Each structure stands twice: as C-alpha cells, then as structure tokens.
Amino acid sequence: MRAITIAEPGGPERLVWAEVPDPAVGPGEVLIEVAATAVNRADILQRMGFYTPPPGASHYPGLECSGRIAEVGAGVTGFVPGDEVCALLAGGGYAQRVAVPAGQVAPLPKGLSMTEAGGLMETVCTVWSNVFLLAGLSAGDTFLVHGGSSGIGTTAVQLAHQLGARVVVTAGSAAKLQACRDLGADVLVNYREEDFVERVREATDGRGVDVILDNMGAAYLDRNVQALAVGGRLMIIGLQGGVKGEVNLGTLLTKRASVTATTLRARPTEEKAEIVAAARDAVWPLIEAGRFRVVVDRVLPVEAAAEAHRIVEDSGHVGKVLLDVAAAGGG
Numbered sequence: 001m002r003a004i005t006i007a008e009p010g011g012p013e014r015l016v017w018a019e020v021p022d023p024a025v026g027p028g029e030v031l032i033e034v035a036a037t038a039v040n041r042a043d044i045l046q047r048m049g050f051y052t053p054p055p056g057a058s059h060y061p062g063l064e065c066s067g068r069i070a071e072v073g074a075g076v077t078g079f080v081p082g083d084e085v086c087a088l089l090a091g092g093g094y095a096q097r098v099a100v101p102a103g104q105v106a107p108l109p110k111g112l113s114m115t116e117a118g119g120l121m122e123t124v125c126t127v128w129s130n131v132f133l134l135a136g137l138s139a140g141d142t143f144l145v146h147g148g149s150s151g152i153g154t155t156a157v158q159l160a161h162q163l164g165a166r167v168v169v170t171a172g173s174a175a176k177l178q179a180c181r182d183l184g185a186d187v188l189v190n191y192r193e194e195d196f197v198e199r200v201r202e203a204t205d206g207r208g209v210d211v212i213l214d215n216m217g218a219a220y221l222d223r224n225v226q227a228l229a230v231g232g233r234l235m236i237i238g239l240q241g242g243v244k245g246e247v248n249l250g251t252l253l254t255k256r257a258s259v260t261a262t263t264l265r266a267r268p269t270e271e272k273a274e275i276v277a278a279a280r281d282a283v284w285p286l287i288e289a290g291r292f293r294v295v296v297d298r299v300l301p302v303e304a305a306a307e308a309h310r311i312v313e314d315s316g317h318v319g320k321v322l323l324d325v326a327a328a329g330g331g
C-alpha cells in the first residue's frame with residue numbers, strides 16, 4: 001500500500017506519499033480500506049518530531065478515517081468486510097489501509113458522505129469525552145470554547161448549542177467569529193482585540209462560565225480560572241500557549257473549581273471504545289437529524305498532505321481540512 005511517511009522530522013515537505021508494507025490485522029482488530037482522513041493539529045506536532053506515537057501505534061500520521069472494512073481479525077463480531085465505517089485511530093490514517101481495534105470503529109452515520117466522515121471521529125470523541133463525559137456540560141450551562149473555528153471548536157460549538165448550552169467562543173478574526181455564529185455560538189470574542197475574561201463577565205452578569213474547553217494551556221491558565229463560575233470546570237486539551245503556567249489557587253479554591261488536562265491518543269483501547277460508543281449514541285442521532293455536521297474547509301488529495309499541513313499551520317481554515325485517500329493511485 002501507500003502511506004504518507006515522515007522520513008525525518010521537519011517542515012511539510014517531509015511528508016512523502018510512498019510505498020510501505022501493508023498493516024497486519026491482529027485479534028480484535030479490523031482492517032479498513034481508507035477513503036478519507038483529516039489533518040489534526042497533533043499531526044503537525046508529530047511531523048515536527050514533537051509528538052511520538054504511543055507504543056504499538058502506526059508511525060504514519062492520521063488520527064481518524066472513514067472507509068470500508070477489508071478484513072476482520074479473530075474474535076471480532078459486529079463488522080463484516082464491505083461495511084462502511086469511520087474510526088478513531090492512534091495513527092496511520094494517512095494511508096490506504098489501517099488496522100484498528102474494532103471498539104474504535106463505528107458505522108458511517110446516515111447523513112454524512114464517506115469523505116466528510118473522514119473528519120468526524122477525532123474531534124467528536126475529544127469533545128464528547130471532555131465537555132460532556134468529564135465536565136458534564138448540561139442544558140442551560142454557559143460554555144466557553146477557545147479557537148471556536150478550529151476542527152475541535154466547530155464540533156464543540158455545534159454540540160453544546162444543540163444540547164442547550166449557551167456558547168461563548170474566541171477566534172482571531174471577524175470572519176471566523178461569524179462562522180461560529182452560524183454554527184450556534186451566542187457570544188463572540190475576537191481574542192486579538194478583546195479580553196475574554198471581561199467579555200465573559202459582561203455576558204454572564206459576573207457569574208462566569210460553567211465549562212471551558214481550552215487549547216492554549218499555560219498562556220490562558222490564570223485567565224481561564226478567572227472566567228470560571230463557582231463549581232466551574234476547565235478542560236485543557238491543547239498546549240498551543242505553552243506547558244508551564246501559574247494559577248491563583250485562591251481563586252480556584254474560592255470557586256470550588258477544577259482544572260483537568262487530557263489527551264485522547266494515549267488512552268487505553270478499552271477507554272477509547274467506551275468514548276466511541278458514547279459519542280456514537282449521542283452524536284449519530286444529531287447527524288441523522290441534520291443538527292450536526294462536519295464543517296469542511298476543503299478536501300485535498302492525500303498526496304497533497306504537505307499543502308494541507310501548511311494551511312492548518314497558518315490557521316487558514318475553518319473546520320476540517322480533509323484528505324481524500326480513495327482517489328489516490330499506486331495501492
């Protein structure tokens with residue numbers, strides 16, 4: 001098969017579509033003939049050499065895919081060759097075939113094309129596990145998501161809005177904020193021009209927000225805690241603003257608030273399977289009812305993965321940049 005390989009860590013030009021050995025299907029796994037995958041921020045870090053895949057994971061980038069089951073490993077029930085599926089991967093999505101534990105695979109939801117579904121699983125599972133399973137966002141709560149127009153952001157805005165929360169977003173331009181508004185965001189904050197803590201105070205009559213989904217880490221840590229309501233939950237999933245920060249523990253204590261940081265990729269297979277099952281139960285009905293979609297910025301052929309990485313690195317996108325693998329030659 002062919003896959004995007006990273007010969008050496010570095011810039012986008014290091015991504016090369018090359019002939020590689022086929023993956024073997026282990027017990028409890030399925031082999032997927034990949035139709036589409038998507039660029040996630042983590043793929044860029046991996047390309048640069050800052051994010052080593054977890055033990056046992058494929059070394060090719062790609063944390064999600066859609067496609068058809070080509071083979072079923074020993075002990076797998078519920079899937080047969082030919083089934084149309086999408087999957088949460090620990091790596092290996094930028095390839096023509098990938099082996100994945102069956103618990104991380106879900107049927108293609110009705111209402112999404114095969115290509116769109118290539119950008120569904122990583123963001124839906126990340127948002128569902130953090131915002132809903134861990135932080136318990138509920139109808140009537142106020143939710144702040146930073147980077148509201150990102151792949152993660154466009155997923156979080158839609159899910160929180162559809163499930164009855166009031167949504168505050170930050171983004172770096174008027175056009176991106178408008179995209180968030182179109183998806184259901186209620187309060188728009190341009191992080192280049194405004195202080196989000198002030199805007200949260202104004203928008204909540206000084207109460208603060210119940211849950212924050214944060215991609216900035218250290219740079220926003222103290223301000224995020226200031227923006228929380230009593231009993232608020234700060235969920236850190238990205239470290240774009242650094243890893244070491246200072247927080248006023250007095251504020252945290254007085255608010256009886258919590259700070260949690262998680263990563264999905266390194267979780268054990270059983271935990272990922274639980275998240276996939278929960279996300280499927282909650283989100284597939286919304287997709288089928290036309291209340292949630294994958295926001296697609298553009299679709300590029302997988303051979304143009306370097307260009308796709310440049311676009312995402314420069315934040316020139318809204319939603320997901322998808323990679324079409326089905327159309328690629330040389331399998």
Ligand SMILES: NC(=O)c1ccc[n+]([C@@H]2O[C@H](COP(=O)([O-])OP(=O)(O)OC[C@H]3O[C@@H](n4cnc5c(N)ncnc54)[C@H](OP(=O)(O)O)[C@@H]3O)[C@@H](O)[C@H]2O)c1
Binds near residue numbers: 123150153191
């Ligand atoms: N822990 C996990 O399991 C997990 C899983 C998936 C993703 N993530 C993390 O989630 C984040 C989003 O991932 P993605 O793939 O959706 O990335 P993405 O599409 O590349 O988005 C990155 C976002 O960061 C925003 N941003 C940059 N500077 C900002 C600032 N000062 N304040 C607020 N937002 C700012 C950008 O906003 P503008 O374009 O408006 O500037 C952009 O929307 C990344 O940090 C990623 O590492 C974590």
